[in-house]
Amino acid sequence: MAPSATMGESPSAPAEFRSLLLRSYDGFTTRKVSTAPARDCTTDEVPIIDLSGMFGDLNARKKVASEVLNAAKTNGFFYIKNHGIPEEATLAAHQKAKEFFKLPISEKSKLVSNISSYGYHGLYTRQVNPSQSKDRKETFNFHYDPEFDPAHKQHLTTVPQYVKDHLPKDSMIWAPNGIPEFKETVLGHYEQCLATARRLIRIIALGLDLPEDYFDRLTSYPGADFGLVFYPGHGEDKIEDLEEVGLGAHTDLQILTLLWQDENKGLQVLNNNHEWVFAPSIPGTLVVNIGDFLMRLTNDQLKSTVHRVIQHGKKDRYSMPFFFGFNFDEKLGVLPTCVNENNPPKYEPATCGELIAKRLALGAKPSA
Numbered sequence: 570m571a572p573s574a575t576m577g578e579s580p581s582a583p584a585e586f587r588s589l590l591l592r593s594y595d596g597f598t599t600r601k602v603s604t605a606p607a608r609d610c611t612t613d614e615v616p617i618i619d620l621s622g623m624f625g626d627l628n629a630r631k632k633v634a635s636e637v638l639n640a641a642k643t644n645g646f647f648y649i650k651n652h653g654i655p656e657e658a659t660l661a662a663h664q665k666a667k668e669f670f671k672l673p674i675s676e677k678s679k680l681v682s683n684i685s686s687y688g689y690h691g692l693y694t695r696q697v698n699p700s701q702s703k704d705r706k707e708t709f710n711f712h713y714d715p716e717f718d719p720a721h722k723q724h725l726t727t728v729p730q731y732v733k734d735h736l737p738k739d740s741m742i743w744a745p746n747g748i749p750e751f752k753e754t755v756l757g758h759y760e761q762c763l764a765t766a767r768r769l770i771r772i773i774a775l776g777l778d779l780p781e782d783y784f785d786r787l788t789s790y791p792g793a794d795f796g797l798v799f800y801p802g803h804g805e806d807k808i809e810d811l812e813e814v815g816l817g818a819h820t821d822l823q824i825l826t827l828l829w830q831d832e833n834k835g836l837q838v839l840n841n842n843h844e845w846v847f848a849p850s851i852p853g854t855l856v857v858n859i860g861d862f863l864m865r866l867t868n869d870q871l872k873s874t875v876h877r878v879i880q881h882g883k884k885d886r887y888s889m890p891f892f893f894g895f896n897f898d899e900k901l902g903v904l905p906t907c908v909n910e911n912n913p914p915k916y917e918p919a920t921c922g923e924l925i926a927k928r929l930a931l932g933a934k935p936s937a
Contacts, residue, residue: 859872
């Protein structure tokens with residue numbers, strides 16, 4: 570289903586709002602949010618960008634870069650098509666996700682990690698937003714490993730020891746689960762996402778008036794987490810709690826996110842009028858959004874946008890997010906092309922890992 574074709578003027582903001590509590594790198598913050606019911610996004614709010622030029626000559630790449638930067642500055646969310654990820658790899662991973670989440674809870678629970686945040690998580694075991702309900706979803710997620718990276722998996726003996734030491738020692742999350750070729754199939758899509766993210770950050774470098782390879786050294790052993798996510802449908806059951814979230818309102822933590830979603834809509838984005846709008850699935854596309862660390866590096870030029878998932882439909886919903894970040898140990902300040910005499914850096918240099926740790930340490934919501 571495509572976004573509604575409404576173009577031109579954005580809908581006027583409704584008169585009634587409420588405050589939304591969010592975690593950030595700098596502590597708890599609030600946003601103004603309309604109480605109006607969510608509607609489908611317009612193509613102005615979440616544009617569709619054709620990435621064909623990403624594989625072309627320099628002029629073609631610069632044209633794509635201009636479109637990507639405009640969307641990243643204006644909305645922070647956009648669809649991409651002709652992105653180079655084979656559909657068969659994506660659909661095969663989706664099929665394995667469906668098979669996995671149909672396993673008995675006793676089998677899935679064997680993949681719960683006691684030493685990291687990865688592996689299997691059941692319904693209502695996580696709460697992304699401390700002021701909202703617990704998340705009504707199941708997940709299987711995993712982290713970057715050079716073993717999964719085509720740039721390194723044939724040369725694992727050359728991976729620096731400090732990189733190996735940094736990786737969670739939770740390989741048990743890949744223990745056999747009874748689904749043939751589960752790991753291989755999921756990693757087939759993951760590897761394609763990793764390659765696309767590396768290409769896309771080169772496009773963003775061009776758009777920021779930086780050398781195209783400016784970020785290459787920062788993505789040698791990147792933060793690159795991936796998840797299979799299952800939002801159970803309600804069937805004919807009555808929705809008892811209309812405020813219940815599938816995934817609580819938040820911004821993403823790192824550089825950018827690539828999201829595949831099935832045909833059952835649930836993703837909602839907070840637009841510039843403080844309204845919730847659905848970003849429904851469009852065949853052949855992924856949804857991309859900018860993360861907090863890239864917003865910080867660009868001195869807030871690019872926009873990390875609040876979003877959530879509301880799954881009140883009858884049918885099950887599946888999604889597969891890929892979260893992309895720079896090397897964990899890179900201490901970075903505001904990019905040189907994003908500052909001038911009238912716009913000095915707003916932020917001191919930091920590593921993404923340090924900032925994420927600060928945000929995750931916030932815990933429960935502050936007392937009133």
